[in-house]
Amino acid sequence: MDKIRRTLLGQIAKLTAGAALVPLSSIAAAGINDQPARREGDPEKRYAMLIDLRACIGCQACTVSCHIENEAPLGSFRTIVSQYEVEHEETGNTATFMLPRLCNHCENPPCVPVCPVQATFQRKDGIVVVDNEACVGCAYCVQACPYDARFINEYTQTADKCTFCAHRLDVGLLPACVESCVGGARIIGDIRDPNSQISRMMKEHYNELMVLKPEMGTAPHVFYLGMDERFVSRPDAKPAIWDVRDQQGEEIGYEFSGH
Amino acid sequence: MNSAVIEVLAPRYGIAWYPWAVQYFFLIAISYSALLLTVPGLLFGKKNYESLAKVALLVTVSCTLVGPVALLADLHQPLRFWHFYANLTPWSWMSIGSLLLPVYLILVVAYAWLAWRPAMQVQAQGEGWIAKLSGWVSLGQWCAPRWMLVVAGLGALALSVGIMVYTGAEVAIVKARPLWNTHWLPVMFVLTGLVAAAGLVILINRLMTGNDQEVNEQSLKVIVVTMILSALVAALWISEGITGFSPSVEQAFASLQRNPEWRAVAIYGLLVGIALTLSAIAMLRRPGWIGRSWIAGLLAVHIGWTFRWMVLMEVQTVAKNTAGYYHYAIEAGSSGLMGIIGTFGLWLAALLIIDILVPWKKSLQASSH
Ligand code: SF4
Ligand code: SF4
Ligand code: SF4
Numbered sequence: 001m002d003k004i005r006r007t008l009l010g011q012i013a014k015l016t017a018g019a020a021l022v023p024l025s026s027i028a029a030a031g032i033n034d035q036p037a038r039r040e041g042d043p044e045k046r047y048a049m050l051i052d053l054r055a056c057i058g059c060q061a062c063t064v065s066c067h068i069e070n071e072a073p074l075g076s077f078r079t080i081v082s083q084y085e086v087e088h089e090e091t092g093n094t095a096t097f098m099l100p101r102l103c104n105h106c107e108n109p110p111c112v113p114v115c116p117v118q119a120t121f122q123r124k125d126g127i128v129v130v131d132n133e134a135c136v137g138c139a140y141c142v143q144a145c146p147y148d149a150r151f152i153n154e155y156t157q158t159a160d161k162c163t164f165c166a167h168r169l170d171v172g173l174l175p176a177c178v179e180s181c182v183g184g185a186r187i188i189g190d191i192r193d194p195n196s197q198i199s200r201m202m203k204e205h206y207n208e209l210m211v212l213k214p215e216m217g218t219a220p221h222v223f224y225l226g227m228d229e230r231f232v233s234r235p236d237a238k239p240a241i242w243d244v245r246d247q248q249g250e251e252i253g254y255e256f257s258g259h
Numbered sequence: 260m261n262s263a264v265i266e267v268l269a270p271r272y273g274i275a276w277y278p279w280a281v282q283y284f285f286l287i288a289i290s291y292s293a294l295l296l297t298v299p300g301l302l303f304g305k306k307n308y309e310s311l312a313k314v315a316l317l318v319t320v321s322c323t324l325v326g327p328v329a330l331l332a333d334l335h336q337p338l339r340f341w342h343f344y345a346n347l348t349p350w351s352w353m354s355i356g357s358l359l360l361p362v363y364l365i366l367v368v369a370y371a372w373l374a375w376r377p378a379m380q381v382q383a384q385g386e387g388w389i390a391k392l393s394g395w396v397s398l399g400q401w402c403a404p405r406w407m408l409v410v411a412g413l414g415a416l417a418l419s420v421g422i423m424v425y426t427g428a429e430v431a432i433v434k435a436r437p438l439w440n441t442h443w444l445p446v447m448f449v450l451t452g453l454v455a456a457a458g459l460v461i462l463i464n465r466l467m468t469g470n471d472q473e474v475n476e477q478s479l480k481v482i483v484v485t486m487i488l489s490a491l492v493a494a495l496w497i498s499e500g501i502t503g504f505s506p507s508v509e510q511a512f513a514s515l516q517r518n519p520e521w522r523a524v525a526i527y528g529l530l531v532g533i534a535l536t537l538s539a540i541a542m543l544r545r546p547g548w549i550g551r552s553w554i555a556g557l558l559a560v561h562i563g564w565t566f567r568w569m570v571l572m573e574v575q576t577v578a579k580n581t582a583g584y585y586h587y588a589i590e591a592g593s594s595g596l597m598g599i600i601g602t603f604g605l606w607l608a609a610l611l612i613i614d615i616l617v618p619w620k621k622s623l624q625a626s627s628h
């Protein structure tokens with residue numbers, strides 16, 4: 001992608017991060033593929049996360065603790081930290097860029113209206129969840145999420161995703177990833193409460209905040225501080241995926257190996 | 260920003276829709292397209308289209324019956340299918356589809372039943388279990404008035420438009436996949452569906468009804484016209500991407516940049532398309548060649564199926580978030596190869612059972628009046 005486009009995307013990223021703060025008035029169900037009414041959760045709150053990339057050391061403690069807390073199958077992740085090696089073409093200096101990814105609990109989540117049985121829904125506090133008793137496993141929501149934040153859990157055969165650890169938040173605990181974050185990079189909180197840490201930090205860094213793929217119009221509610229514009233959308237990078245293998249040398253974390 | 264970026268660590272995301280989805284989209288497209296091919300001969304009662312209508316009716320019924328099975332199999336929780344009806348969700352295209360599909364199926368079956376009934380009633384007069392069964396299936400010897408057939412046919416046609424719209428829209432609204440997110444996709448599904456349906460009609464005509472030249476000619480014409488229209492649509496889609504008229508098509512192109520496999524696919528598609536169009540034209544022009552229409556028929560079916568395979572399976576290997584492409588190797592089990600073979604096997608079984616029980620080659624109700 002050329003430089004001008006990149007900068008432009010960066011600008012949009014900033015703008016959208018700003019626009020997301022203006023709470024959308026609740027949208028009533030009208031046309032096809034419109035957002036349905038929200039249900040459950042505390043209407044007084046709006047949970048969001050701020051990730052201070054300057055503090056992330058790429059240790060994957062969040063990935064591991066989430067995996068344990070939420071019992072995701074091997075190879076499927078509710079959160080993961082992408083790592084990039086950036087080499088300066090002239091000086092040859094290299095730097096590493098870490099990008100924790102998780103569900104963005106979008107204000108306009110495309111995964112919600114597609115669900116044919118209303119199993120995926122957004123709570124009034126903004127958290128997007130799946131009722132896996134109702135889910136038929138059609139995987140339409142997996143297709144619709146622009147962030148690959150969803151997967152079909154091979155144990156339950158239903159859609160699975162990050163819930164901001166709603167089960168922990170509801171009893172006053174922090175999400176597993178936040179609790180275990182070594183760098184203190186992940187900050188979660190209620191952005192309707194002006195005194196919460198996240199609200200204060202968002203106010204302070206308002207102009208530097210960015211979200212992922214703003215061009216999708218999803219209004220993500222995971223905000224990044226210290227973001228590099230080149231990583232906002234699909235990065236123009238050379239893939240060098242390391243295969244994850246188990247003790248027998250079998251590849252794990254790969255689509256058709258496990259079942 | 261002169262820098263080279265290497266993605267060191269990223270998970271692999273699997274595909275979420277399996278080859279079952281391709282089978283469903285393929286069969287249902289043939290179903291509504293073949294239904295259209297029955298219209299002049301059966302619904303309008305045009306004599307010179309009656310042979311075409313006979314073959315097309317067999318094709319539409321067999322595909323309509325088997326398609327939904329593949330759809331059900333693509334659910335990870337197929338036994339929960341009743342949730343669709345317990346939680347009506349009018350804002351979801353998939354939910355709308357779940358309402359349209361059973362009604363469509365019933366109307367197509369009713370339409371075919373009414374068309375085949377007079378011949379079944381004659382068959383019921385005979386001896387043996389087939390005659391007995393025909394008697395039961397035709398529900399007595401009373402004469403069904405023609406308006407019943409017309410109503411069922413028009414109803415099935417109306418619903419088929421719903422099926423075309425919902426299957427297309429369901430995929431085309433997914434912004435997350437720019438290669439799907441174009442209003443041309445539903446149009447292309449219908450056009451390639453017609454190509455494949457006409458191709459299948461030619462094949463069945465060759466294998467089961469003695470290669471009727473009129474049927475070959477009419478089907479080849481459908482192929483030529485729809486292939487030219489498909490080329491036009493493809494050209495429009497490409498120009499939307501090049502000019503930036505549609506940002507999502509532009510993104511779609513960007514997502515495939517510098518990928519040699521996708522370039523090969525595009526070239527292959529172009530070549531097969533040209534080969535089919537030219538061979539169909541040649542067969543129409545040279546009287547001696549029309550008997551070999553089955554070659555064009557095979558190509559046409561191949562195009563219809565491969566288009567859906569590329570759109571539904573291969574597009575899922577284009578990473579949304581991360582660099583590069585995922586590798587998709589088709590698995591041997593029920594969600595992969597067995598699924599594909601199984602669906603085709605089921606379709607063949609449906610076709611043969613109908614062939615044994617129904618005297619579908621006899622004249623249809625359309626001409627019995
Ligand atoms: S990130 Fe994906 S799964 Fe999460 S709310 Fe947005 S669209 Fe839905
Ligand atoms: S997989 Fe489950 S949650 Fe996702 S769209 Fe289908 S039914 Fe809804
Ligand atoms: S635990 Fe914190 S510091 Fe470690 S990778 Fe995750 S976000 Fe970064």
